[in-house]
Amino acid sequence: MSRAGAQCEVAIVGGGMVGASLALALAGTGRDVVLIEAQAADSATHSSFDERTTALSNGARRIFATLEVWEAIAAQAAAIRRIHVSDAGHFGFARLDAAEHDLAAFGYTVSNRHLGTVLWQALQRRGGVRLWNPAQVQAVALATAGATLTLRGPAGERQLQARLLVAADGADSMVKRAAGIASEATSYDQVALVSNVRCDCGAGDTAYERFTDSGPLALLPRGDGGYALIWTLPPALLAQLHGCSELEFCRRLQQRFGWRAGRFLQAGRRASYPLELVRARASIGPRVALIGNAAQALHPVAAQGFNLGLRDAATLAELIVGAQDPGDAGMLAQFARRRVADRSGIIAFTDRLVRLFGDRRAPIALARDLGLLLFDVAPPAKRALSRVSWGFGAAPRLSRGISLIASSRR
Numbered sequence: 261m262s263r264a265g266a267q268c269e270v271a272i273v274g275g276g277m278v279g280a281s282l283a284l285a286l287a288g289t290g291r292d293v294v295l296i297e298a299q300a301a302d303s304a305t306h307s308s309f310d311e312r313t314t315a316l317s318n319g320a321r322r323i324f325a326t327l328e329v330w331e332a333i334a335a336q337a338a339a340i341r342r343i344h345v346s347d348a349g350h351f352g353f354a355r356l357d358a359a360e361h362d363l364a365a366f367g368y369t370v371s372n373r374h375l376g377t378v379l380w381q382a383l384q385r386r387g388g389v390r391l392w393n394p395a396q397v398q399a400v401a402l403a404t405a406g407a408t409l410t411l412r413g414p415a416g417e418r419q420l421q422a423r424l425l426v427a428a429d430g431a432d433s434m435v436k437r438a439a440g441i442a443s444e445a446t447s448y449d450q451v452a453l454v455s456n457v458r459c460d461c462g463a464g465d466t467a468y469e470r471f472t473d474s475g476p477l478a479l480l481p482r483g484d485g486g487y488a489l490i491w492t493l494p495p496a497l498l499a500q501l502h503g504c505s506e507l508e509f510c511r512r513l514q515q516r517f518g519w520r521a522g523r524f525l526q527a528g529r530r531a532s533y534p535l536e537l538v539r540a541r542a543s544i545g546p547r548v549a550l551i552g553n554a555a556q557a558l559h560p561v562a563a564q565g566f567n568l569g570l571r572d573a574a575t576l577a578e579l580i581v582g583a584q585d586p587g588d589a590g591m592l593a594q595f596a597r598r599r600v601a602d603r604s605g606i607i608a609f610t611d612r613l614v615r616l617f618g619d620r621r622a623p624i625a626l627a628r629d630l631g632l633l634l635f636d637v638a639p640p641a642k643r644a645l646s647r648v649s650w651g652f653g654a655a656p657r658l659s660r661g662i663s664l665i666a667s668s669r670r
C-alpha cells in the first residue's frame with residue numbers, strides 16, 4: 261500500500277445493522293478498524309434504522325449477549341412465546357407454545373430504530389473503532405496489498421487505505437460492484453407492506469401468521485404493546501392499501517386477518533418493500549468480504565435476512581481477530597468456506613418457503629409446519645429448525661458465548 265491518506269487494517273463500508281454489529285464485535289480486540297456510514301446514525305429518515313421490526317432468533321440473542329448489548333436491546337424487545345397459524349378459507353389452525361419445546365421464547369422482536377440506537381451508542385461508548393459518520397464511499401481501488409477508498413464527508417474528500425475492505429453497504433452494494441462481483445436477482449412479484457398497528461386488546465407474546473389467497477400476513481408482538489404488521493401482497497393491490505385512510509386500512513386488515521387479535525384501531529405509517537432475492541455470486545474478492553444484504557438479500561417471510569447477516573459478521577470478526585494479515589487470500593478463502601453452507605441453506609430454505617406460501621393447495625398441516633419455521637422451532641422438524649435458528653455449518657464463537665476480546669489477548 262502507498263503511504264498517502266489515512267490507514268487502517270479493516271474498513272467497514274456501511275453501518276446498518278450488520279456493519280455496526282461487525283464493528284462492535286471488533287471493538288476492543290486491538291484491530292485497527294474504521295466504520296464508514298453515509299447516514300447520520302440518529303437520522304429520523306435512516307433507511308435501515310426505521311420503523312420496521314426485526315425478529316431475532318435465539319442465535320442472534322446469544323451473539324448480542326456475548327457482545328454485552330442484549331440487556332439494552334431487551335429493554336424494548338418483545339418475546340414471542342406463542343405462534344398462531346391459520347389459513348384463510350379453512351377451519352384449521354395451529355397453536356405453538358415455546359414452553360412445550362423447553363424454550364424461553366421462539367424469538368424476540370425489536371424495532372430497527374432501537375437496535376440501531378443500541379449498536380451505535382455502544383460503539384461510541386466503548387471506543388476502539390473509528391466512526392466516520394456521516395461519510396460516503398464514492399470510489400474504491402483494489403490492489404494485492406489492500407484497498408484505497410475515496411470518501412466524501414462534511415470536511416470534504418479524503419482517502420483511506422485498508423488491508424481488508426468489508427462490504428456491509430446493503431443489497432445495492434457499490435463495494436460489491438467495484439470488486440467486480442456479480443449478483444443474481446430474482447423477483448417474487450410481491451411487495452411487503454409494513455405498518456405498526458394497534459388492537460383493542462394489546463399484543464401479548466403471541467405472533468400470528470395467516471395465509472391468504474393474496475399472500476401471507478404476519479403480526480408480530482412489539483415491546484410497546486402493538487403489533488408489527490407484515491402483509492405480503494401482489495404489487496397491484498398495494499396502491500389501494502397505501503392510499504386509503506387509516507380507518508379504511510384497519511377495516512380491510514380486519515377483513516383479511518379476522519378477529520383473533522381483537523379489533524384493529526390504529527395503523528401507523530405504511531411503508532412497502534419490493535420482495536426479491538439478491539444473491540452475490542461470491543462472498544469474497546481480492547481484499548474484499550461481503551456481509552449481510554451486500555452478500556444476500558432475502559424475502560422477509562422467514563425472518564432470516566438479518567439473522568444470517570449477523571452470523572456473517574460474527575464469523576468474519578472471529579477470522580479477522582485471528583489473522584496475521586486481515587484480508588489476505590487465505591483468510592478470505594476460509595471466510596467463504598465457513599459461510600457457504602449457512603448462506604446456501606438459508607437462501608434455499610427461504611426461497612422454498614416463499615414458493616410454498618404462494619401455493620394455495622398447501623394444506624394447513626404443511627402451513628403449520630412451515631409457519632413454525634418463521635422463528636425457530638417446529639415439533640415435526642425440530643432438528644432442521646434448530647439449524648435455521650443457529651445457522652448451518654460451524655457456529656461462530658460469538659454465538660457460543662465466547663468473547664473475541666478474550667481470544668485476541670491470547
Ligand SMILES: Cc1cc2nc3c(=O)[nH]c(=O)nc-3n(C[C@H](O)[C@H](O)[C@H](O)COP(=O)(O)OP(=O)(O)OC[C@H]3O[C@@H](n4cnc5c(N)ncnc54)[C@H](O)[C@@H]3O)c2cc1C
Binds near residue numbers: 312
Ligand atoms: C419488510 C422487511 C422485514 C424484515 N424482517 C426481518 C426479520 O424479522 N428478521 C431478520 O432477520 N431480517 C429481516 N429483514 C431483513 C433485514 O432487514 C436485512 O437483512 C438487514 O437490515 C440488512 O442489514 P445490512 O446492514 O446488511 O444492510 P442495510 O440495512 O441496507 O445497511 C446498509 C448501510 O450501508 C450504508 N451505505 C450504503 N452505501 C454506502 C456508501 N457508499 N458509503 C457509506 N455507507 C453506505 C447505508 O446508509 C446503510 O446504512 C426484513 C427485511 C424487510 C424488507
